[in-house]
Amino acid sequence: MMEGAVANSKLSYPPMSTRPLSFAHEPEGACEGSVLSKIAKMGSLFRSAEMTLCQLFLQSEAAYACVSELGELGLVQFRDLNPDVNAFQRKFVNEVRRCDEMERKLRYLEKEIKKDGIPMLDTGENPEAPQPREMIDLEATFEKLENELREVNQNAEALKRNFLELTELKQILRKTQVFFDEHEGGVNPTESMTRALISDDSIARQSTLGPVQLGFPDKQFDPEEYFPCFVAGVILRERIPAFERMLWRACRGNVFLRQAEIETPLEDPSTGDQVYKSVFIIFFQGDQLKTRVKKICEGFRATLYPCPEAPADRREMAMGVMTRIEDLNTVLGQTQDHRHRVLVAAAKNIKNWFVKVRKIKAIYHTLNLFNLDVTQKCLIAECWVPVLDLENIQLALRRGTERSGSSVPPILNRMESQENPPTYNHTNKFTSAFQTLIDAYGMASYREMNPAPYTIITFPFLFGVMFGDMGHGLLMTLFGAWMVLKEKPLAAKKSDNEIWNIFFGGRYIILLMGIFSMYSGLIYNDIFAKSLNIFGSSWRIFNVTKEELKLQHEFTLLPETTKNFLGSSYPIGLDPVWQLSKNKIIFQNSFKMKISIIFGVIHMLFGVVMSLFNHMYFKDKLSIITEFLPKLIFLVFLFLYMVLLMFIKWFMYFANIDEKDLIYGSRCAPSILITFINMVLQKKTPYDPDCLTSDMFAGQQGIQKFLLICAIICIPWMLLAKPVMIMRERRKSQHYSVSHQQMQSATENGDAEQPMHNNTAQPPVAHGGHEEEPLSEIFIHQGIHTIEYVLGSVSHTASYLRLWALSLAHSQLSEVLWMMVMNKGLKVDDWLGGIAIYIIFAVWSVLTVSILVLMEGLSAFLHTLRLHWVEFQSKFYMGAGYGFQPFSFEIILDSASQSKEEN
Known part of the structure; x- marks a missing residue:
């Protein structure tokens, strides 16, 4: 009967593109395939997993058990094959109503248990979905408990x-x-x-x-x-x-x-x-x-x-x-004693009862999405599944078939579909938090490059640049490490506090942000507004007597009046003597501002390169020629050139004592910003009359003109090249179709001598799915895209200055807090100083954690999130897909528990 049902049902469906994936025997190379699938899943982190649309044929007696196994697996997203059928007219609506009634009785029992303050035992077990015949026993049990409790x-x-x-x-x-x-x-x-x-x-x-x-x-x-x-x-x-x-x-x-x-x-x-x-x-x-x-x-x-x-x-x-x-x-x-005994007995099993009833209800809701074949003996379903997990799905279907006692195996066929598949990224407890940050901006399109693996490094690094302090980073690292080490007991508590759940969900992000903040703090040599003198200062101030040194607590560090004492720079990070310098802020402003621009241009350039991998994967050569190349040239020839000027200035100009050096002296070093502006405006950069030139290297003016002309050419290249090429391809396609029709008409009329043009031409290959979009919309879309990229390159580069601004604000606020609070307690003498420092340290600690760690940390987190969402992802990430929502008992139970907590 089952074979006949399958044969009849195939008549109402289009033929399949590939052979059916039935599993009457064990798949060959199962062990080897599982290893390869794990390796492939690791690679799917960089790009969403490959999905396929499958058609599933299930015997009616085995459908319940098979769907139960698929729910435990959580890798199948079913499609509704009855969209026009009312929910009250579907096949399993009575079973769903029975589940609703059982759930109502359980909620009544739960309410009475909470009313008496009886703890409900949660063993953490995950019982399997009961068989349909066990529903009668559950209903009888719940009916008996409810009646007994109501009577009491x-x-x-x-x-x-x-x-x-x-x-x-x-x-x-x-x-x-x-x-x-x-x-x-x-x-x-x-x-x-x-x-x-x-x-x-x-x-x-x-x-x-x-x-x-x-x-x-x-x-x-x-x-x-x-x-x-x-x-x-x-x-x-x-x-x-x-x-x-x-x-x-x-x-x-x-x-x-x-x-x-x-x-x-x-x-x-x-x-x-x-x-x-x-x-x-x-x-x-x-x-x-x-x-x-x-x-x-x-x-x-x-x-x-x-x-x-x-x-x-x-x-x-x-x-x-x-x-x-x-x-x-x-x-x-x-x-009351009798009531208490009844409720205590119910409290021991009510958690498991809820799980069982919700699983049964979810199974019948899913079965209502299926179709019946003409013989009413077979259920037909369509579902999206990851290609790499087909073997696990087959094994789950086999377990369900054996569990139901059916002798006819289910049949799983792969189908061809023009519908855009859902996006599914394999994640684990470490990568899930970073993937959530990306999905909050927009779900990736199918098989689009996933920014999450790169965000794992760039996000905490840029955060550390803004939050660079070894002391505050250490506090954040300890907090994140504590949550990671105590992961299992903390997760078992299932707190209702939403803020705590957010912190715990992002524990690995917090840990990495703290580690990178400590690294940046080491580079800045900043720990609670103080410096670490690990290797000793490399500066030596000349022409200063001991009396002047005692009277004056701060000096201006100038290379002209100070010399390197060790003969080399400080081994790592900033010299601790800058903490005592008057011009510390001036030096750090220049240093952090240039570093911010360098990091920003590299980050944006990496985003543009990422778009190349998207175009190569989708075989979109037109976008590579008309979008990627002009974008890359525009960004490299203008902004990367500005970064190169910074490095040239650092390596070629130095602080000289000899006034005769009029080329590479510090007074002749040009401003990078002024040089870049004059390059765009085609003006000569002004320089000191005593200096010979404003150029950093020979031929600078000619190279800058060449780079500017190439960057300007990229603008119409991005604006017009793609629409024009699409228009030419469409004309060729139309001409080919007309010629093809003439050839067919000539053949039908017997006119073999009729001249034909382009009779050997092939239809053009569509580029990027623009064959159906009107040309006017293509021109408008490309114009908006060009203007957005050109103007965005300037604004995005300036946006990375927030790295410098927040780093400066954090260090200055930390220093003010130290001077205004902690320093007061250190100035108290005698035995009162011990009491004062005890109280003041408590105040300083509370302010440090609440303001500098929590508030400043949240501010830096949001700014880092903006840099990734806007400045980085806008270069290659569309985010126009929809997420994979599998039928999973785990997801259903979690959402049910969350809704109960909200109520």
Whole structure:
């Protein structure tokens, strides 16, 4: 039956381009292939993995188990073959509803478990998806637990309601007994009542000679004489004032109210909240007032209780109430114990139950994407899979088939498709954070060069240039190393703190940024605004006496007045003597500014070269000729030439004491920026009258003119070459098609002697997919692209000056913090200095971590991210693809847990 179903189903699908990848036997060279696939996956980090569209035929009995195995593998992205079918009309909608119902019951159990504060056991296990027949057992288990728990809750709520009523009745009997005892003892109740009823029209009069009068005769007041009827009840404490006013107005003052507060709060059985209530007793006369009073009590949701008139009856009722309360306490305790036992038993398995139900639900959601063949015996699916993982997918399908007990193996066919495949990059725990930074800008197009492997080095390096400080870099390195070393226990905690999750996800980025910051700090010789004197200074100041050295703490380091003491430069980084120099900022500004431009031009040039690999892979020769070459020439002939001028100036000009040297002396060294501007403007660079020339080398002016002309030619080259060549190719294609039609018509009419042109011509090869785009749009697109690149080359080069700006700001802020805070404690003498340095060091440490490490680190991180997204990736990265979203249980469970945490 299965073979017939497959045969029939193939009739409704286009023929496959390659042989079917069925696996009735073990693939040959499985071990060797797995090693090669691992090596290929490592290479796929540089370019997204090769994807293929496959068609999958599954027997209906084996489909569930096969999809379960594919979900555990997480390497298959299924396509919806029923886009026009309503979700409620699909084949497995009833199973999905059953899963929703089971999930609802589990959420109810989870809510009750959290309500009681019972810890839910999380063993970290990942149970397999249960078989379809096991769903019935799970449903029965959840139904039993829910019914039992609801029954226990209902019984507990009823017991609590009875307990509340008995407690309120006990308080009524106790409070009213106090009132009647006062009456029998001859005490005027108006002098001892808790609260007198006050009317809005001031019927109660305040006398200067006595207590408040309520309009009764000036004698001992007996409420039973005036009001033989009374009711007693309980009301919420905050409703008492309004309750009193409503009684007075509705009954026109013909009632007498006494109320007393219940000191202990009472539990509301419906909500479980603690509420405060008061006991009241109302005296009145006549059935009409009785009806009004009861309606008012009902409106204010006051609870009325029977209260006997005779003291003996009240005492007897109180004793009965106390006995019933004790019995209820016993029953309530047993009910709570039973509830607790049920919840504890459920808490041990609820995590695994959630995993199982969600896996079942995900499988049936996926099965709803499949099609049924004409025999209704076979399920047909289409999916994107990585080519390198086809062997693993085959093995997973085999396990699913054996697990289901089916004897017919599934069939996996590769298909040809004009649709753009999804982008999938193989990552691990180290590269995933860097890949996330790239994907945040835009998902790479299919098989486009991936910037992530290069970002692993360039990102922390450029960050270190801006954040160059050995001390702050050490703090960052220690924090990153701690997260890396404690990776497994920290990941197992699964914190809900979003900031911590961001830090932990980028732990390898933080570690590398800290290491490169320490390296840059070593080059800058900067550690907490101080220098390390490891090898001793290489400078020596002449013509300075000891007295001047004691009086003057800072000197200007000039090569004309100082000499190298060791005969060579400082071994690594900056000389520590620059920390004591007045012109330190001037020297470091010049040094860091030039370094920033050098790094920026090299970084952008590398991005342009990366575009060549994209064009070569896609065999786009037209883009190589019309885009890559002019871009490279424009960037090299202008900005790389400026970088070469910096190196020439460093190597050829020096600080000389001899005033007769008028060529390579320091005073004759031209400004690189002025030289570059005058090169573009075709002006002569001004120079000192005592110097012979402004040129750095012979023939500089002629070379600069040649470079400028070549760079200018590149602009129309980028602007017009590609559209013009595309236009010529289209004309050739049209001419070829016309000639081909003439040849066919001549052949059909028997006119073999008819002259034909270009009858041996071949159709042109399309370049870059522009064969269908209108020429007007091509011209506009190329014009925008040219203007963006030309202007962007200038702005992007200037943008790399942020390396210099942030490095300078960081070092100056660190120095200010040291001088304004830490240096104050070091100046305190005697024993107070120990206390002062202890306090000031704590303040300095907090400011250092919060401002210089966290805030400055975040600022440098964002600027580094911008340099990669805009200045580097814009040279070759399109980012117009869509990500590979495989059917993976791991992803589904993670997203479910995250949504639960947000709720």
